[in-house]
Amino acid sequence: MARPYSMDLRDRVVAAVETDGLSCxxxxxxYGVAPSTAIRWMQSFRRTGSVSPGQMGGHKPKRLTGAHREWLIERCKAGGFTLRGLVAELAGRGLRVDYRSVWVFVHDEIHMTSSFKKNTRRSRTGPS
Known part of the structure; x- marks a missing residue:
């Protein structure tokens, strides 16, 4: 993963624009950075007075927890659902989530706890 530029470099670029009168x-x-980078640093400096980098990465907690999780488990056990339908139902209950979040939830929580009927003909080894 890439690292942010050092604060020293950021400060030198901002100082060159502010005090030396250079363009971005x-x-x-x-200083060997992209013009778009210098422009973003200057915008950040003018807006906040700082050019410190923002947080990179980190853990994003799941939104399908608590009462929404319990409701979704019961809804999936009832059957007859589509992932897009579940997204729409959750939106109706006041929780906006994307398709991928529901897919991961169903795959991790529902699919792994369900048992599917095995086809003995397919499960046999040997020539077909």
């Missing part, structure tokens, strides 16, 4: 493109060329 000239400062970027002087």
């Amino acid at each position: 493109h000239e400062a970027a060329k002087r």
Whole structure:
């Protein structure tokens, strides 16, 4: 994973624009960064007064917890559902989630606890 540029470099680019009167493109060329990077740093500096990097990565907690989780388990046990339908039903209950979140939930919580009927003909080994 890529790392953020150092604070020293960020400060030097901002100082070159603010005190030396260089344009963002000239400062970027002087310090070997992309012009878009220098422009974003200057926008951040003018907006917040700081050029410190934001948080990278981290754990994003699951949204399908608590009462929504219990409801979804019961709804899946009742059968007759589609993933897009579950997304729409959850939105109707006040929880906006995307298709992928529901897919992961159903795969992890429901699919792994269900047992499917085995076909003995297919489960035999040997020539077909």
